[in-house]
Amino acid sequence: MAKKLVKYAVVTIICLLLAYNSVYFKKLSDVNAANKSFNATEYAQNYLDQKLIPSIGKMPSTDTLLNLIKTNPSATFDKFSHAMDIGNIRYFITKGSGIITGLDEADVYITTPAHQNIRIATEYVFGNALRDAPGIININDFTNSGDLNNVSSELNKIIRSKVLPPFKSSVKKGDQIEYAGAFELNRQHLNTDSVEVIPFYLKIKR
Amino acid sequence: MKRLGIIFLLLLTITACKDRNGGSRKKMAVIVSTLNNPWFVFLAQTAAAQAESLGYDAKIFDSQNNTALESDNFDNAIASGYNAILFNPTDANGSVANVVKAKKAGVPVFCMDREVNSPNAATSQILSDSYSGCVDLAKYFVQTLHKKGNYVEILGIVADNNTWNRSKGFHSLVDYYPGLKMVAQQSADFDRNKAMEVMESILQAHPDIDAVFCGNDAMASGAYQALVGAGKAEHVKVFGFDGASDVIEAIKDKKISATCMQFPKVMAQTAANYADEYFKGKRDFPRKIQVAAELVTNNNIGDYIAFGKK
Numbered sequence: 001m002a003k004k005l006v007k008y009a010v011v012t013i014i015c016l017l018l019a020y021n022s023v024y025f026k027k028l029s030d031v032n033a034a035n036k037s038f039n040a041t042e043y044a045q046n047y048l049d050q051k052l053i054p055s056i057g058k059m060p061s062t063d064t065l066l067n068l069i070k071t072n073p074s075a076t077f078d079k080f081s082h083a084m085d086i087g088n089i090r091y092f093i094t095k096g097s098g099i100i101t102g103l104d105e106a107d108v109y110i111t112t113p114a115h116q117n118i119r120i121a122t123e124y125v126f127g128n129a130l131r132d133a134p135g136i137i138n139i140n141d142f143t144n145s146g147d148l149n150n151v152s153s154e155l156n157k158i159i160r161s162k163v164l165p166p167f168k169s170s171v172k173k174g175d176q177i178e179y180a181g182a183f184e185l186n187r188q189h190l191n192t193d194s195v196e197v198i199p200f201y202l203k204i205k206r
Numbered sequence: 207m208k209r210l211g212i213i214f215l216l217l218l219t220i221t222a223c224k225d226r227n228g229g230s231r232k233k234m235a236v237i238v239s240t241l242n243n244p245w246f247v248f249l250a251q252t253a254a255a256q257a258e259s260l261g262y263d264a265k266i267f268d269s270q271n272n273t274a275l276e277s278d279n280f281d282n283a284i285a286s287g288y289n290a291i292l293f294n295p296t297d298a299n300g301s302v303a304n305v306v307k308a309k310k311a312g313v314p315v316f317c318m319d320r321e322v323n324s325p326n327a328a329t330s331q332i333l334s335d336s337y338s339g340c341v342d343l344a345k346y347f348v349q350t351l352h353k354k355g356n357y358v359e360i361l362g363i364v365a366d367n368n369t370w371n372r373s374k375g376f377h378s379l380v381d382y383y384p385g386l387k388m389v390a391q392q393s394a395d396f397d398r399n400k401a402m403e404v405m406e407s408i409l410q411a412h413p414d415i416d417a418v419f420c421g422n423d424a425m426a427s428g429a430y431q432a433l434v435g436a437g438k439a440e441h442v443k444v445f446g447f448d449g450a451s452d453v454i455e456a457i458k459d460k461k462i463s464a465t466c467m468q469f470p471k472v473m474a475q476t477a478a479n480y481a482d483e484y485f486k487g488k489r490d491f492p493r494k495i496q497v498a499a500e501l502v503t504n505n506n507i508g509d510y511i512a513f514g515k516k
Contacts, residue, residue: 033313085335087469087498124348126379127341137414140493145321145371149337186500189509 020201021039027079038142040150047151050101051136056180063114066192068184082135084128084148088188092191094197095180097098098203100173105193107196120179122168129198140192159171159200167202178203193202228240229337232290233263234481235283239296243396243424245448246294248373249470251317253292256478262289266437271302271363271395274371276396280304282400284311290481292314292474296476298323298367314484317479319470321367321494330480332473336368338376339447339499341468346464346501347380347445354385355416358408360422360429362396369393372447389415389482394425401428409436415440423465430462455515458507466499470513475495 030155059069060080068076081090098110098118131137131152142148171177185192234257238250250266258263267283269276276296284307285293291308295301295313305315305327307360314329321333351357359376362369380386389412394401401420409415409432418433420426433439439461446453447468456462480491502510 056214083498085338085496085498086472087500089498089500124345124379126345128338139496144323144325145333145337145367145494145496146374149371149374149378152338 001102008105022076040147040154041157044151044154047131047137048158048200051134052130052180055134056201059093059095059180061116061198062094062183062195063112063116065094066116066118066195067114069192070191073187073190074179076101081185081187082132084132084137084139084155085153088186089184090187091129091182091184093133093182095178095201096197097176097178100171100175100177102173103171108177110177117193118183119194120181120202121196121198122164125156125164125198126152126182127156127198128180129184130155130159130200132182136184153199159198163200163202166206171204176205178205209387222425231263232243232485233286233477234264234290234292235265235267235286235288236292237267237269237279237283238294239269239318240271241266242270243422243467245423245450245470245513249294252471253318253474253478256475257292257417257481259477260482262482265333269296273297273298273304273370276301277304280307283372284308284313288313292318292477292481293328294318295320295322297363297365300365302327302352305321305427313315314481316480318473318477319368319468323495327355328493329484330477331494332476332480333496334368334468334473334499335495335496336371336466336499337375337378338448339468339501340382341379342499342501343419343437343447343464343466344379344446347376348383348386350463351386351417353383355388356389356412357403357407357417357419357430358412358415359388359391360401360404360418360420360425361391361393362425364393366396369396369421376419376496385439392398394420394428395424396424398428401425402432405429405432406435408435409433409438413438417445418442419445421447423453425455426462426465427433427452427456430456447499449513454507454510456510457502457504460504463502464501467502467510467514468499469497 081092083090098112100108100110102109106123109119111117179199180201182196183195183197236250236253238246241247246495254264267279273296280366300326302472303324305322308315317328317331319334321331388504390408392404394404418429423446426444430444433442443463445463453462
């Protein structure tokens with residue numbers, strides 16, 4: 001009888017142990033937080049509203065940058081350009097103004113106060129210029145490269161859908177504009193004759 | 207006899223430990239997905255050469271695009287006392303187990319060009335920014351085709367992240383142009399001969415195409431060969447990715463429209479340098495670092511040579 005009792009007790013303990021280790025409880029809020037997928041659209045909108053637009057005032061002008069690049073390229077690249085990738089492609093964040101000298105389906109052409117001729121992209125707003133140029137996003141904050149690429153993709157989408165249409169519908173030759181954006185240069189094969197700014201802010205001054 | 211056996215085993219263990227932890231010349235294993243493609247041969251040879259120039263022994267292991275063989279290569283490298291692995295994976299998911307195996311054995315792994323889908327398994331991953339490169343390529347593609355036409359996409363190995371990063375980068379721009387219609391999308395495993403066969407078969411069903419976008423240059427060369435065979439090479443524009451020597455020559459001759467230059471030398475040398483720094487005590491490596499890929503067309507071909515810049 002005692003033997004039977006011990007046997008049942010052992011079996012019961014084993015069953016209880018198995019049952020206890022088979023089930024675990026977590027707070028629902030913790031599970032939801034862990035499963036929350038990265039929202040690139042929200043991230044991009046916050047980045048534009050809270051990081052890029054408020055810092056326009058502190059951005060170097062395109063005239064200043066191009067002048068510095070021509071006189072002291074190495075130091076200017078070191079001080080003002082950023083890129084997440086290693087290599088020769090570097091991005092500069094910038095602001096500026098100018099008079100529109102021409103328009104085509106891909107760009108508006110402007111002459112700046114220092115008589116530099118540059119382009120503002122109005123068609124091909126793609127790539128990483130706006131994401132990388134300020135140098136404030138860290139690649140290692142993202143668990144996979146897909147999320148990181150989606151930040152660029154969503155940011156560019158916002159620019160194409162919200163910033164460009166009102167500008168494109170009313171801009172014309174001779175207008176004076178203000179802009180803020182980013183441009184790309186190849187450090188090893190430097191060409192400042194065809195700078196194209198990817199804009200995130202555009203204003204026609206009338 | 208039993209005692210002698212134990213002493214022999216102890217001596218063997220001590221020798222193995224000495225080999226991995228210091229004392230003798232350290233060794234780096236270069237495990238590469240395939241040596242059947244000149245681009246990967248260049249990557250592996252550059253990594254081995256850089257390791258040797260830093261004062262280490264180096265040996266190249268060919269996985270022949272086979273994860274089972276890759277696993278054997280890892281076993282061999284670990285058992286032979288290699289102190290670091292410079293690794294070009296065959297499969298983003300399938301290769302994770304091998305990297306973890308090396309990590310457990312105390313051997314750091316530095317991935318080159320291709321990614322493994324684990325943020326912490328490898329000590330560092332040095333990758334090409336395929337997505338961004340293909341965004342630039344796609345812009346040129348749209349401009350060259352004037353936003354209109356039928357095109358074919360030939361994908362690389364379906365299990366490799368680079369395949370999809372390139373495809374997604376390309377489509378992130380091209381898909382905004384409804385005049386550009388993809389009539390076929392098929393994999394040719396980054397292989398020249400397979401791409402030729404795939405292209406021949408696609409041309410049977412879709413003879414009226416204007417362009418082909420290929421996930422690497424080997425496939426671009428294969429697709430071009432099929433177009434020559436079908437008498438369509440003059441009309442159909444071919445786009446690749448890599449910066450391989452035959453495609454660089456073909457861009458000069460205006461046979462292929464464009465490619466994206468990757469920099470295998472930068473990736474291979476960075477991986478070997480990181481392993482060297484690891485041996486010297488550094489541990490805070492970036493988990494992932496990307497190398498920019500640059501658009502190469504007939505307009506700027508003068509700036510480039512095969513696998514890099516002049």
